[in-house]
Amino acid sequence: MMFSVILSTASRYLLPLLLIFSFFLLLRGHNEPGGGFVGGLVAAAAYALYFIANGVYEAEKLLKAEPIKIISLGLLIAILSTIPSIIIGQNFMTGVWLDINFPVIGKIGTPLFFDVGVYLLVLGITLKIIFSLAEEDK
Amino acid sequence: MLTLILIGFAASAIAPLIYKPLKNYFGWIAASFPLYIFLSFLSKYNQIASGNIIKETIEWIPSLGINFTFLLDGLSLTFVLIITLIGVVVFLYAGAYMRGYEHADRFFVYVGIFMTSMVGMVISDNMMTLFVFWELTSISSYLLIGFNHHNEKSRKYALQALLVTGGGGLALMAGFILLSQISGSFEISALYNLNENIRNASTYSAIVILVLIGAFTKSAQFPFHFWLPNAMEAPTPVSAYLHSATMVKAGIYIIARMNHSLGGTALWQDTILIIGAITMLFAAILSYNQMDLKKLLAYSTLSVLGTLTMLLGIGSKLAIKAFFIYIIAHSLYKGTLFLVAGILDHETGTRDVSKLSGLRKYMPITMVTAAFASFSMMGIIPLVGFIGKETVYSAILEVDYWGLFLLAVAVIGNALIVMITILVGFKPFWGKLISTPKEPHEAPIKMWLGPLALAVLGLLMGIFPNVFIGRLLDQSAISIISEKLELTIKLWHGFNFVLLMSFVTLLLGIGIYFFRLKILDITHNFKLKKIFKPSEWYEFLLNGMMSFAKFQTKVLQNGYLRNYIIFILVTAVTLASFALFRIENALKITPDFSITFYEGAIALIIIISTFFVITSDSRLKSIVGIGVVGFVMGIIFIIHSAPDLALTTFAIETLTVILFVLVLYKLPRYLKFSKPLSKLRDIIIASGVGLFMTLMVLYITSIDLTSELKRFYTDTSVPGGKGRNVVNVILVDFRAIDTLGEITVLAIAALGVYALLKLKLDDRGE
Numbered sequence: 041m042m043f044s045v046i047l048s049t050a051s052r053y054l055l056p057l058l059l060i061f062s063f064f065l066l067l068r069g070h071n072e073p074g075g076g077f078v079g080g081l082v083a084a085a086a087y088a089l090y091f092i093a094n095g096v097y098e099a100e101k102l103l104k105a106e107p108i109k110i111i112s113l114g115l116l117i118a119i120l121s122t123i124p125s126i127i128i129g130q131n132f133m134t135g136v137w138l139d140i141n142f143p144v145i146g147k148i149g150t151p152l153f154f155d156v157g158v159y160l161l162v163l164g165i166t167l168k169i170i171f172s173l174a175e176e177d178k
Numbered sequence: 179m180l181t182l183i184l185i186g187f188a189a190s191a192i193a194p195l196i197y198k199p200l201k202n203y204f205g206w207i208a209a210s211f212p213l214y215i216f217l218s219f220l221s222k223y224n225q226i227a228s229g230n231i232i233k234e235t236i237e238w239i240p241s242l243g244i245n246f247t248f249l250l251d252g253l254s255l256t257f258v259l260i261i262t263l264i265g266v267v268v269f270l271y272a273g274a275y276m277r278g279y280e281h282a283d284r285f286f287v288y289v290g291i292f293m294t295s296m297v298g299m300v301i302s303d304n305m306m307t308l309f310v311f312w313e314l315t316s317i318s319s320y321l322l323i324g325f326n327h328h329n330e331k332s333r334k335y336a337l338q339a340l341l342v343t344g345g346g347g348l349a350l351m352a353g354f355i356l357l358s359q360i361s362g363s364f365e366i367s368a369l370y371n372l373n374e375n376i377r378n379a380s381t382y383s384a385i386v387i388l389v390l391i392g393a394f395t396k397s398a399q400f401p402f403h404f405w406l407p408n409a410m411e412a413p414t415p416v417s418a419y420l421h422s423a424t425m426v427k428a429g430i431y432i433i434a435r436m437n438h439s440l441g442g443t444a445l446w447q448d449t450i451l452i453i454g455a456i457t458m459l460f461a462a463i464l465s466y467n468q469m470d471l472k473k474l475l476a477y478s479t480l481s482v483l484g485t486l487t488m489l490l491g492i493g494s495k496l497a498i499k500a501f502f503i504y505i506i507a508h509s510l511y512k513g514t515l516f517l518v519a520g521i522l523d524h525e526t527g528t529r530d531v532s533k534l535s536g537l538r539k540y541m542p543i544t545m546v547t548a549a550f551a552s553f554s555m556m557g558i559i560p561l562v563g564f565i566g567k568e569t570v571y572s573a574i575l576e577v578d579y580w581g582l583f584l585l586a587v588a589v590i591g592n593a594l595i596v597m598i599t600i601l602v603g604f605k606p607f608w609g610k611l612i613s614t615p616k617e618p619h620e621a622p623i624k625m626w627l628g629p630l631a632l633a634v635l636g637l638l639m640g641i642f643p644n645v646f647i648g649r650l651l652d653q654s655a656i657s658i659i660s661e662k663l664e665l666t667i668k669l670w671h672g673f674n675f676v677l678l679m680s681f682v683t684l685l686l687g688i689g690i691y692f693f694r695l696k697i698l699d700i701t702h703n704f705k706l707k708k709i710f711k712p713s714e715w716y717e718f719l720l721n722g723m724m725s726f727a728k729f730q731t732k733v734l735q736n737g738y739l740r741n742y743i744i745f746i747l748v749t750a751v752t753l754a755s756f757a758l759f760r761i762e763n764a765l766k767i768t769p770d771f772s773i774t775f776y777e778g779a780i781a782l783i784i785i786i787s788t789f790f791v792i793t794s795d796s797r798l799k800s801i802v803g804i805g806v807v808g809f810v811m812g813i814i815f816i817i818h819s820a821p822d823l824a825l826t827t828f829a830i831e832t833l834t835v836i837l838f839v840l841v842l843y844k845l846p847r848y849l850k851f852s853k854p855l856s857k858l859r860d861i862i863i864a865s866g867v868g869l870f871m872t873l874m875v876l877y878i879t880s881i882d883l884t885s886e887l888k889r890f891y892t893d894t895s896v897p898g899g900k901g902r903n904v905v906n907v908i909l910v911d912f913r914a915i916d917t918l919g920e921i922t923v924l925a926i927a928a929l930g931v932y933a934l935l936k937l938k939l940d941d942r943g944e
Contacts, residue, residue, distance in 0.1 A: 065825075069903060069906045070899075070900070070901035070902075070903055070906055070907065070910075071901055071902040071903050072902070072903060073821040073822045073825055073903065074822075074825070074903070074906070075822070075903070075905075075906040075909065075910070076910070077826065077909070078822075078825050078826045078829055081826065081829035081830060081833060082829055084833060085829060085832050085833055085836075088832075088833065088836050092836070108929075108932075111925050111928060112925075114921070114925075115921060115922065115925050118918060118921060119918070122914075122918070132915070133914045133915050133918075135898075135899060135900070135911045137900055147900055149900065151899070151900075151901075151907075151910040151911045151914065152910075154910045154914055154917070154918075155906075155910045157921070158909075158910070158917065158921055161921050161924065161925060162921075162924075164928070165924055165925065165927075165928040166833055168928050168931070168932055169837065169928060169931050169932075170833075170836065170837065170840065172931070172932050172935045172936075173837065173840040173841060173844075173935065174840055
């Protein structure tokens with residue numbers, strides 16, 4: 041793949057910005073347009089940009105964790121977020137909320153964790169597919 | 179009783195944990211578990227024998243009428259006691275026998291699950307619970323036959339047994355469902371007063387056939403008998419336990435259990451009688467050229483199972499008495515002889531009877547054990563087998579028309595069994611010593627104690643039949659034919675015709691034994707098994723299914739993406755338009771043709787890029803074109819104030835283009851090789867899909883879409899879901915369980931994609 045200094049340099053600065061943006065999308069999702077799914081996609085796009093600029097090995101190194109592990113972690117968080125509803129004796133997957141408002145994040149409740157799970161899962165899946173397609177070109 | 183079942187499953191689960199550290203004592207520990215269940219049920223003996231019935235209900239799925247209803251009566255108690263008593267012996271025995279095996283701990287898990295399910299099955303009163311336990315025994319039998327899974331034969335025959343008995347199990351379930359429609363409940367005890375209704379029901383024949391298919395497959399009745407001799411691939415304790423003493427009697431148990439509600443008609447009685455008689459004779463004949471100890475025993479088991487079925491078919495008081503004694507006697511002596519065969523195999527290294535002779539000096543205890551069991555099997559006084567055979571013969575003599583014919587069949591069958599007994603129980607120990615692959619020596623105590631105890635029990639039961647069998651007999655008869663027997667069991671009936679027949683059987687059997695080799699020579703060219711072999715039907719069906727699967731995979735999943743897309747689109751459009759055009763007034767479309775400037779411009783861009791996509795001469799350009807269409811669609815969402823959708827569309831379009839480019843990288847050079855005809859086909863399909871979607875959208879926009887749901891979600895989103903973004907609240911709260919399912923599917927799909935790509939790598943040899 042062609043190497044571009046401009047793109048490579050730009051991606052280094054864009055990646056954190058895009059990741060913050062994706063996280064922002066995830067958190068505001070409950071009240072404004074956004075959410076875990078689109079947040080995960082934006083985060084994946086951020087890494088994809090980095091991969092286009094710097095190659096798949098740099099991107100994998102930067103990600104640190106295996107995408108498969110991110111997928112599993114996402115699914116695990118989503119499933120764990122269903123448990124509090126069972127513990128307090130509500131119907132399965134009823135949202136359980138803490139009655140405190142946190143700065144930046146807002147209210148904390150199981151749907152938020154569920155959304156975080158979706159976010160991680162979408163990120164992991166997209167990157168898994170992109171990386172495994174790209175790796176084959178060795 | 180549910181507690182005992184749960185203890186059983188739990189004990190099976192912890193077996194592997196304690197196996198390694200306690201390997202030397204494991205047989206004793208393992209045996210204590212069936213012993214505990216045996217004693218728990220034995221403590222109810224007096225209660226049951228005096229005519230009580232113990233019933234226990236624990237709700238499982240009450241809305242469907244599926245509950246853990248356990249019912250302990252004479253019949254089920256008899257079976258439970260047999261299952262657990264032989265269980266004690268087999269567990270102890272296996273502690274020594276399985277030591278050399280890899281993963282012997284798993285063996286105990288499977289046998290533990292089997293025993294528990296078998297007990298659960300015979301005490302279940304609810305037909306669905308019974309079915310679940312029934313299938314559990316099939317599955318544990320599958321795992322046990324295939325225990326030596328590195329051996330191809332083991333795997334093949336394990337699958338055969340599973341398919342035959344599992345298939346029969348499904349028939350049984352269908353029969354149960356039909357039965358429950360008559361009684362309105364899944365409880366067997368609810369059928370007791372409905373005999374007339376059941377027999378007059380239009381589904382009666384179907385019920386009988388389905389239930390009997392289930393019973394015949396499980397109990398290896400003709401023509402489903404072939405799986406049982408093949409199941410001898412299992413380790414010997416399994417053959418002794420599942421495939422002779424207990425599991426194969428499950429089918430007979432079902433016939434006995436259902437007899438009071440389904441019995442009494444010609445269809446039921448005659449089918450059972452005829453199939454049982456055929457099995458009895460046919461299986462005994464098939465054993466004539468076997469040399470393998472276990473195969474010989476397997477064929478004799480088949481023959482006995484046939485006899486038991488036949489006795490239920492006769493259905494008289496005497497027949498039920500014979501059934502009951504014979505089932506107990508058989509479990510005792512056949513279990514013992516299988517275990518003896520296992521000892522011989524284990525200590526000498528061969529199971530071939532022609533290579534075993536003169537071992538009495540090396541294995542005195544085994545020899546004595548084998549002799550007791552063999553005398554019982556041959557029906558020699560004073561063992562319980564003698565009473566069994568005497569009663570069988572007198573029950574057969576009672577049959578009106580062809581009693582004598584049946585008796586002749588039974589005598590021949592039993593004579594062949596006598597021959598088998600001599601081969602298995604005496605020949606290895608007497609005569610001149612033949613050197614064996616392993617230096618022969620007596621088995622360890624864990625292996626001879628159990629069989630010897632069973633053999634001695636057979637003797638005690640023969641001498642004191644009323645103490646051991648008599649009291650449960652009446653109660654069991656009530657369960658089977660709803661009346662008391664009022665017949666006593668005696669060892670000695672005096673000199674009569676039946677005794678003469680016993681004597682004839684014995685002489686005939688001994689005669690066949692001595693002329694066996696000559697008979698084999700004569701029949702050498704006459705291949706009975708080649709002429710008639712139901713196992714080939716099984717093979718034919720299995721192969722047929724496999725080739726059909728291959729054929730349809732070849733058509734439907736042919737590896738060409740274009741064909742997949744054609745299948746999916748054509749199916750979807752055909753089915754959906756079928757549904758759409760059935761709706762009344764579906765074609766009365768009142769479209770709103772007023773469009774704004776922006777909408778017109780966007781439509782134009784979409785049309786131009788689509789045209790560009792299909793006419794371009796490179797893939798990259800096409801992909802860019804598709805990307806443009808996607809982004810412009812996103813703009814439509816923005817115009818119609820759906821920022822959520824727009825955001826997602828943009829993100830997805832971006833990633834899709836990246837993925838496309840990555841895939842593109844690997845595709846071969848772009849070539850135009852479509853024939854005009856296939857182009858025409860593609861044009862027709864594409865236009866069809868386009869036309870359908872257009873009509874669909876026009877239809878949807880022209881109907882009234884005021885729905886209660888919309889208001890519900892906008893109203894409850896903030897108070898109920900604590901979020902103003904209704905779409906997201908639906909996704910993560912209201913309908914979160916759907917989302918959970920979807921993301922799980924996504925995760926699995928990602929693994930699938932990864933596996934597919936990896937597979938490609940391996941094909942290239944990297």
